[in-house]
Amino acid sequence: MADGTVSGRNARGEWRPESTIAPAPINHWPPRPGAVLRWLVGFPGYLWPLNVFWFVVTLVTWTWLTPELTAMKSLEFWWIALLLGRNMALALLLFGGLHLYFFVFERQGEALRFTLKPLATDSGRFLFRHQVRDNMFRTLVSAVPVFTGYEVLTYWGFANGYLGLLDASMGPALFWSWFVVLLVLTPFVHSVHFYFTHRLLHVRPLYRTVHGLHHRNVEIGPWSGLAMHPVEHLIYFSTVGVQWLLALHPVNALFQIQLAIFNAATAHTGFEKLKLGERLAIDGGCHFHYLHHKYFECNYGGSLAALDKLFGTFHDGSTDAHAAMRQRLRALREADA
Numbered sequence: 001m002a003d004g005t006v007s008g009r010n011a012r013g014e015w016r017p018e019s020t021i022a023p024a025p026i027n028h029w030p031p032r033p034g035a036v037l038r039w040l041v042g043f044p045g046y047l048w049p050l051n052v053f054w055f056v057v058t059l060v061t062w063t064w065l066t067p068e069l070t071a072m073k074s075l076e077f078w079w080i081a082l083l084l085g086r087n088m089a090l091a092l093l094l095f096g097g098l099h100l101y102f103f104v105f106e107r108q109g110e111a112l113r114f115t116l117k118p119l120a121t122d123s124g125r126f127l128f129r130h131q132v133r134d135n136m137f138r139t140l141v142s143a144v145p146v147f148t149g150y151e152v153l154t155y156w157g158f159a160n161g162y163l164g165l166l167d168a169s170m171g172p173a174l175f176w177s178w179f180v181v182l183l184v185l186t187p188f189v190h191s192v193h194f195y196f197t198h199r200l201l202h203v204r205p206l207y208r209t210v211h212g213l214h215h216r217n218v219e220i221g222p223w224s225g226l227a228m229h230p231v232e233h234l235i236y237f238s239t240v241g242v243q244w245l246l247a248l249h250p251v252n253a254l255f256q257i258q259l260a261i262f263n264a265a266t267a268h269t270g271f272e273k274l275k276l277g278e279r280l281a282i283d284g285g286c287h288f289h290y291l292h293h294k295y296f297e298c299n300y301g302g303s304l305a306a307l308d309k310l311f312g313t314f315h316d317g318s319t320d321a322h323a324a325m326r327q328r329l330r331a332l333r334e335a336d337a
């Protein structure tokens with residue numbers, strides 16, 4: 001959708017992808033098993049390469065960067081500090097790496113960037129009047145301790161037998177099958193949990209006191225992903241609660257927590273895709289979420305579990321979807337008046 005200007009940008013420097021956002025094939029009715037299968041195992045698809053790559057990061061974290069479970073039976077300073085330090089490094093590497101790539105070294109230039117507006121460097125909306133510093137501060141000082149806290153509770157719970165209780169009663173075949181099922185479902189759990197909690201955060205009193213802080217980021221960059229109020233961090237990472245109820249192994253819970261971190265980074269790059277050479281581009285769901293930052297009242301979830309489509313808040317980036325959104329909001333205002 002070129003808007004008829006040079007390099008496909010309109011007069012305000014905005015750019016939209018040619019193709020509209022399509023919900024994942026599992027949302028199609030009537031079901032299309034062939035398309036679902038191709039999407040499940042295809043490349044690029046649901047699992048491969050992005051979610052498999054993230055799972056490898058989780059496995060590395062668990063195998064080499066986490067103390068033995070038996071050592072975490074009691075809450076002790078050394079291992080909690082170790083996890084906190086490791087998570088600080090992870091956040092710096094992931095969010096910092098993407099920020100350097102896109103905004104400092106500008107490795108992709110303007111290609112696939114939704115807007116040419118710079119991230120704010122002198123704005124009263126942000127701490128230190130500086131968007132990136134504000135976003136980094138909220139990520140490192142609030143988000144990292146909160147998700148580390150969830151991780152600490154997870155290991156302590158598993159080490160003491162408060163979580164993962166079912167494992168003693170089932171054989172290894174059933175145990176590992178359930179492990180894999182939960183792994184495959186992890187992105188889906190994230191998507192559903194994010195939709196409903198995010199929708200809740202848009203209820204007026206919560207939006208005013210909590211979630212509005214995240215929306216100060218109208219233009220977004222990777223560090224905006226976890227630039228949230230501490231209460232929102234508690235809500236956002238509570239998705240691990242699903243694994244507390246269902247998981248038999250701490251890795252399932254760790255993957256759920258880490259996926260929430262990874263997805264926050266890729267959904268806020270400000271670029272439609274991360275181009276890896278000429279042939280491969282990683283789509284981390286940024287276009288979907290970018291529209292939410294731009295218009296507020298659409299795209300609360302993601303394209304995986306297309307609950308926005310079900311509840312009438314889906315914006316696929318097209319002019320038609322935009323007109324439908326405006327009409328919906330007008331009707332809401334009239335009903336309010």
Ligand SMILES: [Zn+2]
Pocket residue numbers: 214224225268289293
């Ligand atoms: Zn956001």
Ligand SMILES: [Zn+2]
Pocket residue numbers: 198202211215292
């Ligand atoms: Zn929001």
